[in-house]
Amino acid sequence: MSYSYSHSTAADSYRPARRGSPLESSNASERWRQLLPSWAKQWASELHEEMSTRNGVWSLFKRVVRYIFTVSNALILFWICTLWWGERTVFQESVETCGWGNWEKWPQDATPHHVAFIADPQLVDPHTYPGRPWPLSTLTVKFTDQYLRRSFSSIQNELGPDSVLFLGDLFDGGREWATASSSSPEKRYKKYNDRFWKKEFHRFVKIFVDTWNEGDEHTRDSIGRRMLTGLPGNHDLGFGSGVQVPVRDRFRSFFGKSNRVDVIGNHTIVSVDTVSLSAMDQPDPETGSSGTGSGDGKQPNEHIWKDTQDFLDHMGAYRGRAEMEALRMLGNQTEGRLFQHRAVDILEPSIYHQPQPEGAGFPTILLSHVPLYRRPATPCGPYREHHPPSGEDLEEDEPNAISMGRGYQYQNVLTPAISRDIVSKVGPNLVQMYSGDDHDYCEITHHEFSGSPKEITVKSLSWAMGIRRPGFVLTSLWNPIDQATGQSIGAANAGRTLQNHLCLLPDQLSIFIYYGLVFGLTLCVLLVRATVIVQFPRSRAGPTDPILPLSEHRSAPAARPARYKTPSSSTSSSTFPSPRGLASRAVNAPPLYATHAGADEADADSSKWKPTRGSPRRPGGDESKAKLIKEDFLASVLGVAKIVLCWYFFLVWRW
Incomplete structure (x- = not known):
């Protein structure tokens, strides 16, 4: 046997490659390839092999097409569109349908003042669902806050009202959280103190106040935009004799006056704290008396209702002052005060009493958290969600009406006496x-009151308040006036200075149901895909791939090791061990077949390839196919879920 060697000098061995030579490019690409992860290395190797063939570009194109246009990618794209619709588009479309120009009917040159009325956001807290366990309680808070924030942000971005007026019940358990000098009458809420209430206040600020400035670009009012949140509800303070003065003082210190007069859009807006005023005709919880004064001249619950009653008794002064200030602002005038310089008698009071201003007579709008009294079974109209009208033009419709009920810290409508007084x-x-x-x-x-004023009870903005379609009310105010007198001018008004429109928000529960249906469809499609792939596999073996395994499977130790006979001679006793380092794709694969050879030549002649004891069954077996289907199904579900969940969390995190 002869051997030949190639000879090269040392200079040839260490001769550096020229810059830009193919050798240098190959070494650089190889170094970069070593930095890649294992899956990227394999992909780069296969790509290099395909590109080196004659049809490399076409093969690469087909590979890219097969990689992109797959069932999993189609489902991912479908989920991306679905989540964008459920988390963004449906909110924008709901609010866009309520655009001012879609329902306003003013003259072309009118410049109305746009108002949005928001009722009962009632931020969910431990008081809302006391028996709901974690993490369901945390998810409830998260999704209700997210719904409120998205809705209010869409209102600001799409509509940009000039004023936003809240109608009470900003919190759900605000009346229960203790102050320094008061606590909840219920034992389970006594552990929640003033610090917890302040955390709830910051939640309110994050949802509503932080998104308020998003509508600044829409305003057309020269005075500017405003947001009034001072009107309290029974969930903020309690109701009637259940109102605690420290709780009410805390609410007013953060949200402003509860009883106030504002001039908005040349209309006088009167806010009345009716939950405190309702203590006037309720028994005093300490004495049990009602309706009559005590021996010292004090009325029952006077410390609760007196402030609101004084506000109503001096309504003329409050209205006149607010309307005159609004006229001065329209005319760019300062208020000014008149001081008389004259000699007076020493007994004459030195304080100059300015006469009470006379009101301009603006149209008045009343705000109250609790609806005014009406006859029982008074129908609420066709837009009521709980129960549609039983017929047309009915004077009484009990299912469609607000029930006349009352209970712990609530009353559905005010009493007739308080309603008439207001x-x-x-x-x-x-x-x-x-x-x-x-x-x-x-x-x-309200035909029972003079002038037959209309009342609108606004829907809750929250989807956790027992209604499927939350909503709010838009009001357009247009009252052109003479700035000197404040009187309405122009025959175009025809006595009508405001228009209302109910705007409905998305049904969040239906969105979740739709997500569930898409999830079920995704599982079915991926299961069918896995079944088809396993039942009808595509041949991936190349022309050089071996049919039989090239590695020996060694089972239990035997007395004499099994060997392969040499193919050159059937009678030769010389045998060679199976090589261990064969460069084949099947070397590291689990062997399915092995040889069992005997010691004698007769046994060797009759030896066959057959499954070893304890080895897995053939791939064609039902159990093996079911296992492959399960593995492929779970892998595809995981691949789709990783991308879809990342997209969903991004949409939730953004807002």
Whole structure:
């Protein structure tokens, strides 16, 4: 046997490659390839092999097409579109349908003031679902806050109202959280203190106040935009004799006056704290008396209702001052004060009493959290969600009406006496009333009061308040006036200075149901895909791939090791061990077959390739196919879920 050697000099062995030579490029690409992860190395190797063939570009193109246009990628794309619709598009489309130009009917040159009324957001807290366990309780808080934030942000971005007025019940358990001098009457809420209430206040700020400035670009009012949140609800303070003064003082210190008069869009907006005023005709929890004074001249619950009653008793002064200030602002005038310089008698009071201003007579709008009294079974109209009208033009419709109920810290409507007192003292120009508390929409006309004012009970903005379609009310105010007198001018008004429109928000529960249906469809499609792939596999063996395994499977130790006979001679006794380092793709694969050879030549002649004891069954078996289907199904589900969940969390995290 002869051997030949190639000879090279040392200079040839260490001669550096020229810059830009193929050798240098190959070494550089090899170094970069070593830095890649294992799956990237394999992909790069296969790509290099395909590109080196004659049809490399076409093969690469087909590989890219097969990689992109797959069932899993199609499902991922479908999920991306579905989540974008459910988390973004459906909110924008719901609000866009309520655009001012779609329902306003003013003259072409009119510049109305746009108002949005928001009722009962009632931020979910431990008081809402006391028996709901973690993490369901945390998810409830997360999704309800997210719904409120998206809805309010869409209102600001798409509509940009000039003013936003809240109608109470900003929190769900605000009345239960203790102050320094008061606590909840219920034992299970006594552990929640003033610090917890402040955390809830920051939640409110994050949801509503932080998104308020998103609508600044839409405003057309020269005075600017405003947001009024001071009107309290029974979930904020309690109701009637259950109101605790420290809790009410805390609410007012953060949200402003509860009883106030504002001029908005040349309309006088009167806010009345009716939950405190309702203590006037309720028994005192300490004495049990009601309706009559005690021996010292004090009335029952006077410390609760007196502040609101004084506000109503001096309504003329409050209205006149607010309307005159609004006229001065329109005319760019300062308020100014008149001081008389003259000699007076020493006994004459030195304080100069300015006469009470006379009101301009703006149309008046009343705001109250609790609806005013109406006859039982008064129908609420066709937009009520709980129960549609039983017929047309019915004077009584019990299912469609607000029930006349009351209970712990709530009362569905005010009493007749308090309702009459409020309407009579607000003034003769009362044209519209807005209320909340019921969570559903209700629109009636109060024929029992002078002037037959209309009242709208606004829907809750939250989807956790027992309604499927939350909503809010848009109001367009247009009252052109003479700036000197404040009187309405122009025959185009025809006595009508406001228009209302109910705007409905998405049904969040239906969105979740739709997600569930898409999830079920995804599982079915991936299961069918895995079944088809296993039942009808595509041949991936190349022309050089071996049919039989090239490695020996050694089972239990035997007395004499099994060997392969040499193919050159059947009678030769010389045998060679199976090589261990064969460069084949099947070397590291689990062997399915092995040889069992005997010691004698007769046994060797009759030896065959057959499965060893304890080895897996053939791939064609039912159990093996089911296992392959399961593995492929789970792998495809995991691959789709990773991308879809990342996209969903991104949409949730953004807002």
